[in-house]
Amino acid sequence: MFRSKYRYVFIILLAAYSLINILWVIGDKLFEFPVPTGFLFLLLLVVILVVWELNRLVESRQYKLYEVTARKIHPLIILFLLSQLNAIIGALLGLAAVYLALVRGLTWSMEHFKLVIAFAFRVNLFLNCVNAIYFFLQKSKNAEVRAEQFKKDSIEARFEALRSQINPHFLFNCLNALSNLVYKDADTSARFIAQLSNVYRYLLYSQERKIVSLQEELEFIDSYLYLLKIRFGENIFISKHIATDAEKFHIAPATLQMLIENAIKHNVVSGKLPLKISITSYNGSITVSNNLQEKHVKDPSAYIGLKNIMKRYEFLSSKPVEIMKTENEFIVKVPLVQVDHT
Known part of the structure; x- marks a missing residue:
């Protein structure tokens, strides 16, 4: 609030309002002698x-002071x-x-000083109250904006997750792998269909949820990895x-x-250059890593999936996604x- 570009207008209006109040209550005798209105x-x-x-001036540095206090005292x-x-x-x-304007010299009076x-103090208290209201209104507004942004990012991320699975290429690859299996191994074909069903069921079930348990995600990944192994065979290793x-x-x-x-999309997957993907969890985080063997022709998606994940976690966690x-x-x-379920 104190940094408003209209602050000088507010200062003049507040001074005028205060003047009217003083004149109405005690007139021009604020001190023991008349003080001209001007x-x-x-x-x-x-x-x-x-x-x-x-x-x-203090407001522009209050967050630095907030850090100095180890975040124990609120900036306000x-x-x-x-x-x-x-x-x-x-x-x-x-x-x-006023002393100088009245040509009285700096003849200080404790009574005058107490009045002023x-x-x-009253003006300062009023300004701080207004500033606190402004602070929390801005905080509420920012929270609403962030919530709307998260909703948008979450929808985009869910769409990206579904798109990567339901796009024609993925479906074509799955059906092509299945057609090859049908005549060779009926049991593997049946399991392949079951795992494909699990993948789509999970995606449809979870698309409206902000978070799922890690256990659910890992069970889904087991089905997804099974499909990948059928598709790529020994060209891909996942641990x-x-x-x-x-x-x-x-x-x-x-x-x-x-x-x-994302790893499959941007890297070569072949018998000569097998892709190795590792999924590990430790100390409150989970890491997906792969050996780097980038394709010469870049995918036009420009890592949209990664960007969506980063945006979603800005809302879900105080810790950032690290790349x-x-x-x-x-x-x-x-x-x-x-x-916290308590």
């Missing part, structure tokens, strides 16, 4: 101006405490301005090392599938979410 307005204007501008409390000193400075400068500082209680942690639906799909690319490996570390 000089009284000068006093009020200087006090309010100094308090406002010093508070603006820090601002209010320091603004008390600003009110004292404002009262001193306002009284000095009482006014300065899982889950050192986390999968029932206690949650994850955004199809996150692991999107990361695996690391080395000379030989591509790594994505996703924070797991704990839900």
Whole structure:
């Protein structure tokens, strides 16, 4: 609030309002002698101006001070405490301005100072109250904007997860693999159909959910990995090392599938260059990594899946999604979410 571009208009209006109140209550005898209206307005204007501008200075640095206090004292409390000193400075400068304007010299009177500082404290309290209201209104507005953005990002991410599975290429590859299996191995064909059914059932079931348990996601991934092994055979190696209680942690639906799909999409998968994907969990996070053997022709998607995952986790967790690319490996570390059921 203190940094508003209209602050000088507000300062003048507040000074005028205060002047009207003082004139109506006690007239021009604020002190033991009459004070002309113009000089009284000068006093009020200087006090309010100094308090406002010093508070603006503190407000611009309040979050640095918040960090200094190890985030133990709310920024608004820090601002209010320091603004008390600003009110004292404002009262001193306002009284000095009137003394000099009245050609009285700096003949300080404690009674005069008490009157002016009482006014300065009241103005400061009023300004801090208005600023607190403004602060929480902005916070609420930002929360609404973030919620809407998350809703949009979540829809896009769900669409991306479904698109990567339901697109014609994926379906064609699955049907092609199935047609080859039907005449060779009836039992494997039946299992392939069951796993494909599990994949689609999970995607349709979870598309409206923000998070699912890690256990559900891993069961879905088992079905998805089975399809990949039928499709790529020995050209792809996938290992899982889950050192986390999968029932206690949650994850955004199809996150692991999107990361695996991303690895397949952007890397060569062949007998000479098999793709090796590792899924590991440790200390509240899960990591999907693969050996780096990028295709020469880049996919036009520009890592939309990764961007969607990062945006979703900005809302779901205080920890960010970490993406690391080395000379030989591509790594994505996703924070797991704990839900308090109490």
